[in-house]
Amino acid sequence: MEIKKLTNLHGEITVPGDKSISHRAVMFGSLAKGTTRITHFLEGADCLSTISCFRKMGIDIENNNGEILVHGKGLRGLSSPTDILDVGNSGTTTRLISGILAGQNFVSELTGDDSIQSRPMKRIMTPLLSMGADITSIKGNNCVPLRIAGHPLKAIHYDSPVASAQVKSCVLLAGMYSDGVTSVTEPVLSRNHTEIMLNYFGAQVTSEGTTASIVPEPSLHAREITVPGDISSAAYFIAAGLLVPGSEILLKNVGINPTRDGLLRVCKDMGADITMLNVNMDGEPTADLLVRTSSLHGTTVGGEIIPTLIDEIPMIAVMAAFAEGTTIIKDAKELKVKESDRILVMAENLSRMGADITPTDDGMIIHGGKPLHGAVIDSYLDHRVAMSFAIAGLLCDGPLSIKSGDCVKISYPEFYEDLYRLGE
Numbered sequence: 001m002e003i004k005k006l007t008n009l010h011g012e013i014t015v016p017g018d019k020s021i022s023h024r025a026v027m028f029g030s031l032a033k034g035t036t037r038i039t040h041f042l043e044g045a046d047c048l049s050t051i052s053c054f055r056k057m058g059i060d061i062e063n064n065n066g067e068i069l070v071h072g073k074g075l076r077g078l079s080s081p082t083d084i085l086d087v088g089n090s091g092t093t094t095r096l097i098s099g100i101l102a103g104q105n106f107v108s109e110l111t112g113d114d115s116i117q118s119r120p121m122k123r124i125m126t127p128l129l130s131m132g133a134d135i136t137s138i139k140g141n142n143c144v145p146l147r148i149a150g151h152p153l154k155a156i157h158y159d160s161p162v163a164s165a166q167v168k169s170c171v172l173l174a175g176m177y178s179d180g181v182t183s184v185t186e187p188v189l190s191r192n193h194t195e196i197m198l199n200y201f202g203a204q205v206t207s208e209g210t211t212a213s214i215v216p217e218p219s220l221h222a223r224e225i226t227v228p229g230d231i232s233s234a235a236y237f238i239a240a241g242l243l244v245p246g247s248e249i250l251l252k253n254v255g256i257n258p259t260r261d262g263l264l265r266v267c268k269d270m271g272a273d274i275t276m277l278n279v280n281m282d283g284e285p286t287a288d289l290l291v292r293t294s295s296l297h298g299t300t301v302g303g304e305i306i307p308t309l310i311d312e313i314p315m316i317a318v319m320a321a322f323a324e325g326t327t328i329i330k331d332a333k334e335l336k337v338k339e340s341d342r343i344l345v346m347a348e349n350l351s352r353m354g355a356d357i358t359p360t361d362d363g364m365i366i367h368g369g370k371p372l373h374g375a376v377i378d379s380y381l382d383h384r385v386a387m388s389f390a391i392a393g394l395l396c397d398g399p400l401s402i403k404s405g406d407c408v409k410i411s412y413p414e415f416y417e418d419l420y421r422l423g424e
């Protein structure tokens with residue numbers, strides 16, 4: 001994929017629906033009684049994997065030109081899968097569905113692509129096993145493929161060693177099928193979409209600090225869900241608007257849940273000109289974001305903010321390479337276990353462009369402001385890497401091309417079209 005040069009980005013953009021919220025809407029809609037209508041659903045490959053898994057368990061899910069109708073059958077309404085469940089490239093599908101499958105009365109198997117088959121699943125197997133679940137990694141390496149024989153579950157309190165919404169959600173979902181109140185405490189609060197949406201469907205989830213608890217056997221009822229724009233997808237346009245000279249972009253209806261808005265806080269620290277308009281704090285908070293070209297400087301990103309911007313760190317690394325001064329990213333070890341090792345992959349590719357970047361055990365150090373040149377970038381089939389370097393490619397001297405640039409389909413199928421529409 002060759003990246004075209006653009007200047008003076010102008011116009012409005014509505015980014016696709018939030019990936020985390022889209023997955024959850026399909027899952028919880030399937031477990032609710034009645035028809036859940038989802039608008040602005042993300043039709044990225046990951047969320048389509050979630051739809052395909054629930055269809056295989058007997059849930060009728062219609063897609064009418066992007067409006068999704070999930071004909072849910074209630075908490076105990078799933079049927080034994082007609083086939084192996086294919087989670088594709090999606091960590092969210094794998095870890096959340098495992099919590100649901102652990103409490104069913106049938107056996108299921110999960111498989112997925114090469115990337116998902118190397119991502120750690122022990123983090124969900126450990127709490128599920130302590131709830132009495134019967135879950136095995138078929139190859140014995142604590143990765144997918146997984147075999148889950150549904151089982152009555154015991155309620156637990158789980159002290160999670162990682163701040164991960166996928167782990168938290170897995171345990172809470174299994175908790176719905178357990179014999180008492182199940183709770184999870186995480187070291188730092190991760191995104192809370194599961195807690196918000198399960199309550200919206202009628203469950204009793206309470207949150208106190210970094211602990212979330214759920215009462216078992218909820219009756220979930222079908223709802224209408226409008227998915228906000230994904231701030232993780234908006235990140236590329238925010239960065240482009242800030243970095244490409246002469247730009248002014250209005251991003252409409254972006255999700256700004258405080259457990260996801262760390263990027264906006266980091267941009268502000270770097271000197272960004274971003275104005276929030278039409279802020280709506282009902283349910284999942286949203287706002288329009290007006291982004292204007294700004295001269296950025298380095299900053300330090302670490303501690304409690306990390307889970308609120310974990311997927312935006314590849315983009316932050318590119319922004320830091322174009323900003324004046326030093327940026328330190330730390331406490332972000334989780335980057336090593338995403339679709340690629342995002343610490344090494346960002347360091348390798350930014351170095352190819354001439355950036356001064358040093359990978360560390362839990363992040364990276366970037367001395368920004370050097371002129372960057374074009375290069376051949378390896379996305380390693382990681383959608384966030386591809387999109388981050390597409391923005392770098394607008395700004396560097398000379399041509400930049402991205403190997404397997406079409407992996408953006410995982411979370412943003414129309415990414416290149418939307419980007420080129422804004423530029424001259």
Ligand SMILES: O=C(O)C1=C[C@@H](OP(=O)(O)O)[C@@H](O)[C@H](O)C1
Nearest residue numbers: 020092163164165166167310311
């Ligand atoms: O719960 C979710 O929807 C997600 C949680 C995060 O993963 P972890 O929970 O592994 O941090 C994030 O990286 C992923 O893109 C989506």
Ligand SMILES: C=C(OP(=O)(O)O)C(=O)O
Nearest residue numbers: 089090091092311338384
């Ligand atoms: C890490 C990501 O997703 P998942 O874990 O669902 O594969 C991501 O989208 O950046």
